[in-house]
Amino acid sequence: GAVVSQHPSWVICKSGTSVKIECRSLDFQATTMFWYRQFPKQSLMLMATSNEGSKATYEQGVEKDKFLINHASLTLSTLTVTSAHPEDSSFYICSAPAQLGTQYFGPGTRLLVL
Amino acid sequence: SQQGEEDPQALSIQEGENATMNCSYKTSINNLQWYRQNSGRGLVHLILIRSNEREKHSGRLRVTLDTSKKSSSLLITASRAADTASYFCATGIQGAQKLVFGQGTRLTINP
Numbered sequence: 179g180a181v182v183s184q185h186p187s188w189v190i191c192k193s194g195t196s197v198k199i200e201c202r203s204l205d206f207q208a209t210t211m212f213w214y215r216q217f218p219k220q221s222l223m224l225m226a227t228s229n230e231g232s233k234a235t236y237e238q239g240v241e242k243d244k245f246l247i248n249h250a251s252l253t254l255s256t257l258t259v260t261s262a263h264p265e266d267s268s269f270y271i272c273s274a275p276a277q278l279g280t281q282y283f284g285p286g287t288r289l290l291v292l
Numbered sequence: 293s294q295q296g297e298e299d300p301q302a303l304s305i306q307e308g309e310n311a312t313m314n315c316s317y318k319t320s321i322n323n324l325q326w327y328r329q330n331s332g333r334g335l336v337h338l339i340l341i342r343s344n345e346r347e348k349h350s351g352r353l354r355v356t357l358d359t360s361k362k363s364s365s366l367l368i369t370a371s372r373a374a375d376t377a378s379y380f381c382a383t384g385i386q387g388a389q390k391l392v393f394g395q396g397t398r399l400t401i402n403p
Binding site: 182184210212219220221222223224227269271273275276278279280281282283284285286288 | 395
């Protein structure tokens with residue numbers, strides 16, 4: 179079946195640095211991808227919709243200058259957390275649309291900002 | 293924003309018992325989906341029920357949808373230890389590709 183991968187699977191960084199997370203569709207093309215954030219024991223919160231060849235659409239309350247999204251090709255979307263701080267520590271998950279409105283999810287990236 | 297409310301938030305049962313989880317939502321939907329998440333992993337799609345359907349089965353899973361009450365339930369029959377995970381409902385909003393997730397139910401199956 180279709181697979182979505184993420185890299186890295188986990189990352190630890192110092193406060194103030196930027197972190198890039200990649201989301202790839204491995205055997206299909208995705209003109210749209212979604213980025214979610216999940217805090218411990220909580221649900222997924224949609225951050226933004228990544229659109230190939232155009233600007234991402236951010237959900238209300240998500241800082242677009244803080245969370246930079248680039249969808250440079252039909253198989254790759256990247257999320258860059260700029261000037262990361264401890265409160266940005268979370269589990270970041272991407273997904274791509276599948277049939278009938280379902281989504282294929284990546285395995286997630288755990289970010290810890292010290 | 294999260295529009296789905298799920299209950300219970302946590303459920304612990306013995307292996308072999310049935311597990312029932314409920315989900316409520318607020319807006320008009322195209323469909324309602326259930327996903328499973330093992331600890332620290334991504335989500336896996338389990339089952340989708342369209343807004344014009346009332347019940348759907350897939351293996352040991354049974355999903356119901358009541359659009360008049362804006363609610364759905366997921367029943368897992370003959371539970372197994374491997375069913376231990378978090379389960380989320382998600383609604384597909386009319387006119388949009390994105391999904392809105394419920395708060396989730398953490399299910400623990402005790403051997």
